[in-house]
Amino acid sequence: MRRTAPRWPKQTLGADLGASLVVFLVALPLCVGVAVASGVPAELGIITGVVGGIVVGLLPGSSIQVSGPAAGLTVLVASAVSQHGLGTLGVIVAGAGLLQIIMGVGRIGSWFRAISPSVVQGMLAGIGLVLILGQIYPVGGLPQPAHTPEKFAGIPDLLVTATTTATGISGLAVAALTLVVAALWQKMPEKMRMVPGALVAVVVASAVTLVLALPIKKIEVGSLLAAVNVPSVDAWGGLVSPAVLGSIVAFALIASAESLFSAAAVDRMHTGPKTQYNKELIAQGAGNTVCGFLGALPMTAVIVRSATNVQAGARTKLSRVLHGCWLLLFVMMLPGVLNYIPTAVLAALLIQAGWKLLELRQVAALVREHRSEAFVLVLTAVMIVATDLLIGTLVGLGVAIIKSAWEMSRLSVESHHQDDHVRVEFGGNATFLRLPRLLDHLERLPDGKSVHLDLTMVRHLDRACHQAVEHWVAQRRRSDHDVELALPGRTG
Numbered sequence: 001m002r003r004t005a006p007r008w009p010k011q012t013l014g015a016d017l018g019a020s021l022v023v024f025l026v027a028l029p030l031c032v033g034v035a036v037a038s039g040v041p042a043e044l045g046i047i048t049g050v051v052g053g054i055v056v057g058l059l060p061g062s063s064i065q066v067s068g069p070a071a072g073l074t075v076l077v078a079s080a081v082s083q084h085g086l087g088t089l090g091v092i093v094a095g096a097g098l099l100q101i102i103m104g105v106g107r108i109g110s111w112f113r114a115i116s117p118s119v120v121q122g123m124l125a126g127i128g129l130v131l132i133l134g135q136i137y138p139v140g141g142l143p144q145p146a147h148t149p150e151k152f153a154g155i156p157d158l159l160v161t162a163t164t165t166a167t168g169i170s171g172l173a174v175a176a177l178t179l180v181v182a183a184l185w186q187k188m189p190e191k192m193r194m195v196p197g198a199l200v201a202v203v204v205a206s207a208v209t210l211v212l213a214l215p216i217k218k219i220e221v222g223s224l225l226a227a228v229n230v231p232s233v234d235a236w237g238g239l240v241s242p243a244v245l246g247s248i249v250a251f252a253l254i255a256s257a258e259s260l261f262s263a264a265a266v267d268r269m270h271t272g273p274k275t276q277y278n279k280e281l282i283a284q285g286a287g288n289t290v291c292g293f294l295g296a297l298p299m300t301a302v303i304v305r306s307a308t309n310v311q312a313g314a315r316t317k318l319s320r321v322l323h324g325c326w327l328l329l330f331v332m333m334l335p336g337v338l339n340y341i342p343t344a345v346l347a348a349l350l351i352q353a354g355w356k357l358l359e360l361r362q363v364a365a366l367v368r369e370h371r372s373e374a375f376v377l378v379l380t381a382v383m384i385v386a387t388d389l390l391i392g393t394l395v396g397l398g399v400a401i402i403k404s405a406w407e408m409s410r411l412s413v414e415s416h417h418q419d420d421h422v423r424v425e426f427g428g429n430a431t432f433l434r435l436p437r438l439l440d441h442l443e444r445l446p447d448g449k450s451v452h453l454d455l456t457m458v459r460h461l462d463r464a465c466h467q468a469v470e471h472w473v474a475q476r477r478r479s480d481h482d483v484e485l486a487l488p489g490r491t492g
Contacts, residue, residue, distance in 0.1 A: 013318070015313045015314065015315045015319075016314055016315055016316055016318040016319040016322065017318075017319075017322065018312060018313060019309055019312035019313050019314035019315075019319040020314075020318070020319040020320070020321075020322035020323045020325075020326065021322075021323075021326065022195075022196060022308060022309075022312040023066055023305055023308050023309050023312065023314075023319065023320065023323040024322075024323045024326035024327060024330075025195065025196050025199045026196045026198060026199065026304065026305055026308045027049050027053075027066070027068055027305050027323060027327060028046075028049075028199075028327060028330065028338075029198055029199065029202045029341070029345075029346060029349060030068070030069070030071070030198070030302075030304070030305070030349070030353075031045040031046045031048065031049040031068055031069055031327070032045055032046065032219060032221065032338060032341070032346060033045075033071075033346035033347075033349055033350050034069040034070065034071055034073075034074055034297065034350070035048075035069060035297060036138075036219060036343060036346055036347075037071070037074045037078070037131070037134065037135060037144075037346075037347070037350050038069075038073075038074045038077040038078050038081070038297060039077070039078045039081055039082070039144070040077065040081060040086060040089070040297065041220075041222075041227050042219050042220065042221045042338070043221060043222060043223070043224050043226075043227030043331075044227055044229070044295065044296045044297050045069045045296075045297050046221070046224065046327060046331050047224055047227065047228070047291070047294055047296040047297075048068055048069040048291050048296045048297040048298070048299050049068040049069060049324065049327045050224075050324045050327050050328045051287050051290050051291050051294070051296065051299065051324070052066070052067030052068040052069075052287055052299045052324065053066070053067070053068070053320055053321060053322075053323045053324015053325065053327060054321055054324040054325065054328075055286060055287050055290050055324075056283045056284060056286065056287040056299070056320075057317055057320040057321035057323075057324060058317065058321055059279075059282070059283035059286060059287075060276065060279045060283065061275060061276055061277075061279040061280030061281070061282065061283040061284075062263050062266070062275040062276075062280050062283075062301065063272055063273050063316060063317050064266055064270055064272060064306065064309055064310055064314055064319075064320075065262060065263055065266045065275070065301045065302075065306035065309070065320075066301065066302060066305040066306045066308075066309050066320045066323065067259070067284065067287055067299050067300065067301050067302065067320075068299055068300075068302055068305060069297040069298070069299060070255075070258060070299070070300040070302045071127070071131055071350055071353045071354065071357070072124065072127045072254075072258050072300065072357070073251075073254065073255065073258075073297070073298055073300065074127075074131060074134075074350075075127055075130045075131065075134075075384075076247075076250060076251060076254060076298075077089070077297060077298065078134075080092055080247050080251075083243065083247075084238060084241075084243070084244060084247070086229065086295075087229070087231060087232060087234075087235045087295075088231070088235050088238045088244060089229075089295065089297075090229060090230065090231040090235065090291075090292045090293065090294065090295035090296070091231045091235050091236055091238055091239065091244065091292065092244060092247045092248050092251055092292070092298075093251065093288050093289075093291050093292035093296070093297070093298045094231070094288070094289050094291075094292020094293055095239065095244075095245075095248035095251075095252075095292065096248050096249075096251035096252040096255060096285075096288055096292070096298060097252075097284075097285045097286065097287065097288030097289030097290075097291070097292055098285065098289055099248060099249065099252040099285070100252050100255070100256055100281055100282070100284050100285030100288060101281075101282050101285035101286065101289070102285075103252070103256065103281055103285075104278045104279065104280075104281035104282035104285060105278075105282065107278050108278075108281070109256075109260060109277035109278035109279075109280065109281035110277050110278065116373075116376065116396075116397070116400040116404075117373075118366070118370075118373040118374070118376040118377040118380075118396075118400060119376060119377075119380055119393065119396040119397055119400050120257065120261055121359065121362065121363075121366075121377050122376060122377035122378065122379065122380025122381045122384075122392075122396050123254070123257075123380055123381075123384065123392070123393050123396065124357045124358075124359070125357060125358050125359065125363070125377065125380075125381040126380060126381035126382070126383070126384025126385055126392055127354070127357055127384065128353075128354040128355065128356070128357030128358045129354070129358070129381060129384075129385050130148065130354075130384065130385055131350055131351070131353065131354035131357070132351050132354040132355065133148065133151045133152070133385075134151060135347040135348075135350045135351045135354065136155075136158065136347075136351065137151070137154070137158060137347075138171070138217075138343045138344055138346075138347035139162070139171050139172060139175040139344050139347045139348060139351070140158045140159075140161050140162035140168045140171060140172065141161055141162065141165060141167035141168040141170075141171045141216070141217070141344075142154070142157070142158055142161055142168075148385060148386070166215050167215050167216065167217075170209075170214040170215055170216050170344075171216050171342070171344035172344075173214075174205050174208065174209055174214065174216060174342055174344045174345060174348075175344045175345065175347060175348035175351075176348075177201075177204065177205050177208060178201045178202070178204075178205045178344075178345050178348040178349065179201070179348050179351075179352060181197070181200060181201040181204050181205065182197040182198055182200070182201040182349070182352065183197075185197035185200050185201070196308065198349055201345070201348075201349070202341060202345055202346075202349070205342065205345045205348075206340050206341050206342065206345060209340075209342050209345075210340055214342075216342040216343070216344055217342065217343050217344075218339055218340060218341060218342050218343065219338060219339065219341050219342075219343055219346065220339060221331070221335050221338040221339055222335065223335070224328075224331055224332070228294050228295060228296075229294070229295025229296075230293060230294065230295055231292070231293070231295060251288075251298055253393075254393065255284065255288065255298055255299070255300045256281055256284065258300040258301070259280065259281070259284050259300045259301040260275075260277055260280065260281065260301075262300070262301040262302065262303045262306060263275035263277065263280055263301060266301075266303070266306045266307065266310065270310050272315070280301070284299070284300065284301065287299050304353070305323075309323075363377060363378075372403055375399075376396055376399050376400050376403060377396075379395065379396060379399055380392055380393065380395065380396030380399075383395045383396065405431070405433060406433055408429060409428075409429045409430075409431040409433040409434050410428045410429060410434075411426065411427070411428045411429060411430055411434040411437060411438060411458075412426065412427040412428050413425070413426055413437070413438075413441050414427075415441070415445075417449075420448075420449055420450065421449060421450050421451075421452070422445055422446070422449050422450070422451050422452070423451075423452045423454065424441065424442075424445070424451065424452070424453050424454065425454045425457065426438070426453070426454065426455045426457065426458050427457040427458060427459075428458065428459065429458070429459055429460045430455070430458050430460065430461045430462065430465040431460065431462045431464070431465065432462060432464040432465065434465070435464055435465055435468055438465060438468065438469070439468060439472070442469075442472050443472075447479075447481070448481075449481075450481065450482035450483070450484075451476065451481065451482070451483045451484070452483075452484040452486070453469065453473070453483070453484065453485045453486065454486045455469070455485075455486060455487050455488055456486050456487070456488055457488075458488050459488075461487065461488055466487075469485070469487075470485075473485050
């Protein structure tokens, strides 16, 4: 009888166990921070982290990348909760998960790789800007405004509060300490850096706050079971609302794009099995469906935790499954420890995450090398800040498609004039986008000469250009001019 290989090989057990602990230490403050930034109870972020580790971790798709609540979805979650209420969040997340499963079964996962990188980068930059703009308020000791215009309008009051009140000054100092410790930790010896810098920063800043008894608001974490928010029957009735359905589609598309782009990046970091995109999309959908029925935050595959997993030496799925188990055990056994963490500390970490999403060096390189792509990126980011994530992303996609169509629709025209004859040769792609140029050349042809139009070298002649050419030829012939027309594949 043939023996199958063990699912968790003994030779990789030690590496996966060590990696899982490192990822757990990175994930813990981020799960809480993303929940607080989204305007929901902190426990819901931890529930999503547990589901992302255990449920998604066990499913096929990717072997190394780690799933959980993502900073990139905070804007969308906060908007959904503001518009529809916390009770409907679970319905939206579950609906998005089911849609992801359908897309995975329909083998749509691979198509996400065809989305313009400039749109994706612009989407992430826009999210980063909104994230930074929102998280500066907890640092300054003020509640975060719900809408972007209010966030801009509130900056003067924020500056006054952050520099003149005890709460504001303390929050600013603790946030600065968090960022400085996280940055300096990266310069420590490699063995020490196995302990995540974010965790060290949280511990140091929280200890300073406790010792000095600083007047800063701290997070509140209670029982996970008490935080479970199963959607009610009335909440499910929201599925008839176009606004709720729009949120479901937005959650599904953005979470899927972020997960699969993360998978592409993570696959370049390791030499193990590569991601199976459609299976990964199904796994993400299953995780979001479970999160939805628990009323928790949506999840994506997250690049920070995934990269940490790779760098910590993970070899199999066991590392990400165990990280979810450690999250669950920690919150069940030591929930009170999290209540010592100031909200300003988590806000500082999310500001750092938002800054990384901007990727200013890549934007500067894109401006130097591909200005049209840079325009799409900046437009997408600006539209996300000015409107919302869905509208901004759709605008970016639309402009990218138009730009690509324009660039692909190149039409070359050469005219050869003789005494009584003109030969006009067209090449490239004749589409409606180039119709004005095509007609301009035809209308400038002199009267009194016979014309030979040669379109045999045109690779694509769309209906608009075809009809325009034949209409021009017919008009020319009605004026008693000789016209020969050679179309692609035939002559006429």
